[in-house]
Amino acid sequence: MTEEKNAPKEHSVLPRFAVLQLSGCAGCEVSLLNAHEWVEKFELTYMPLVSSAYDVPEVDILLISGGVRTDEDVYHLQSAVKKAQRVVAVGTCALSGGVANLGNRDEVRQLFLMEQHRRHVPRLLPKSRPVDDFVPIDLYLPGCPPTPELFMGALLDPQGYQASLTVCQECGRKKLKDMKPDHLLGFQKGAVDSEICLINQGYLCVGTSTRGGCRAPCTRAGHPCVGCRGPSNVLIEKGSQAWLDTIQRVFHSMTNVPEKELHDELLSPQLALFLFQFSDYDGGDRPPRPKEKVL
Ligand code: SF4
Ligand code: SF4
Numbered sequence: 001m002t003e004e005k006n007a008p009k010e011h012s013v014l015p016r017f018a019v020l021q022l023s024g025c026a027g028c029e030v031s032l033l034n035a036h037e038w039v040e041k042f043e044l045t046y047m048p049l050v051s052s053a054y055d056v057p058e059v060d061i062l063l064i065s066g067g068v069r070t071d072e073d074v075y076h077l078q079s080a081v082k083k084a085q086r087v088v089a090v091g092t093c094a095l096s097g098g099v100a101n102l103g104n105r106d107e108v109r110q111l112f113l114m115e116q117h118r119r120h121v122p123r124l125l126p127k128s129r130p131v132d133d134f135v136p137i138d139l140y141l142p143g144c145p146p147t148p149e150l151f152m153g154a155l156l157d158p159q160g161y162q163a164s165l166t167v168c169q170e171c172g173r174k175k176l177k178d179m180k181p182d183h184l185l186g187f188q189k190g191a192v193d194s195e196i197c198l199i200n201q202g203y204l205c206v207g208t209s210t211r212g213g214c215r216a217p218c219t220r221a222g223h224p225c226v227g228c229r230g231p232s233n234v235l236i237e238k239g240s241q242a243w244l245d246t247i248q249r250v251f252h253s254m255t256n257v258p259e260k261e262l263h264d265e266l267l268s269p270q271l272a273l274f275l276f277q278f279s280d281y282d283g284g285d286r287p288p289r290p291k292e293k294v295l
Contacts, residue, residue: 015060017155018046020080022066022073023100023128024093028145029065032090035148038155056080061155064137067093067100068129070122081135088154089137092144092228094130101128132289140294144228147214154295161295163213166232167225170216171207173197175254182256184265192222199254204265209235209246213295226270233291 019029029049046053056062062084068074081087092098104127131137141154153161164170174196181202192198198205198219207216207225211232219225230236231243244266251262265271
């Protein structure tokens with residue numbers, strides 16, 4: 001054995017971070033893995049998707065993905081935050097519902113409760129809850145999932161990261177005053193003009209009031225924004241109803257779409273995953289999230 005190999009290993013001086021995965025789909029973790037710049041700048045100590053460490057160790061930063069859906073989620077959440085200097089809630093499930101919240105639907109819940117052989121799985125809470133119903137959060141990173149760039153902003157320089165106010169500002173499509181559709185076209189149907197605002201073309205895009213920072217990957221590709229980044233700064237402290245009212249006002253001024261048609265489309269599954277779960281999560285005693293804490 002060489003002298004070099006016998007030398008004691010130096011302790012890492014890199015900041016340490018862990019990823020606690022609660023009830024979600026692991027999409028946030030995949031996006032984080034695509035943000036590979038952190039590999040040189042941080043030591044990843046725990047992330048069940050890729051590392052087999054037994055438990056969350058002491059860390060500088062704890063990222064929490066997933067919603068609080070089971071009693072096991074509550075236990076892991078409350079013990080992990082005690083070991084972290086800074087706690088960041090990432091993704092729609094941790095903040096406002098997402099796929100984990102689909103279990104609040106009666107038919108899904110009944111399916112679980114009726115099946116005897118499924119009773120060994122962690123006990124479902126009466127409702128899925130956001131992580132800040134249980135523990136204090138230092139920073140919120142919304143998105144489904146947040147983009148790799150947003151993950152790097154949260155890890156490296158949350159105060160210095162400059163996101164545009166809304167998705168519209170990042171989209172680059174032109175809004176036309178004299179192009180008002182009479183009806184909505186549904187999601188991702190028909191040929192999409194690559195320059196013109198999707199609302200002018202009859203698509204239910206909610207980018208006007210959704211917070212920016214994602215660089216508008218959906219609308220640039222011709223798909224309406226479904227609001228996964230949540231309400232923009234001017235709306236976040238006013239609550240979800242203000243978000244929905246603003247979306248409706250935009251459609252009244254930019255289209256001739258009848259009110260009922262718009263209302264029904266706002267309840268569609270694509271939008272319900274984000275808009276209406278946000279409304280649901282607004283209902284408790286939790287105060288609105290301060291915009292300074294949202295990346
Ligand atoms: S409403 Fe949608 S398509 Fe139109 S400019 Fe805004 S983000 Fe782009
Ligand atoms: S464009 Fe809208 S739906 Fe797409 S990533 Fe951005 S906020 Fe989410």
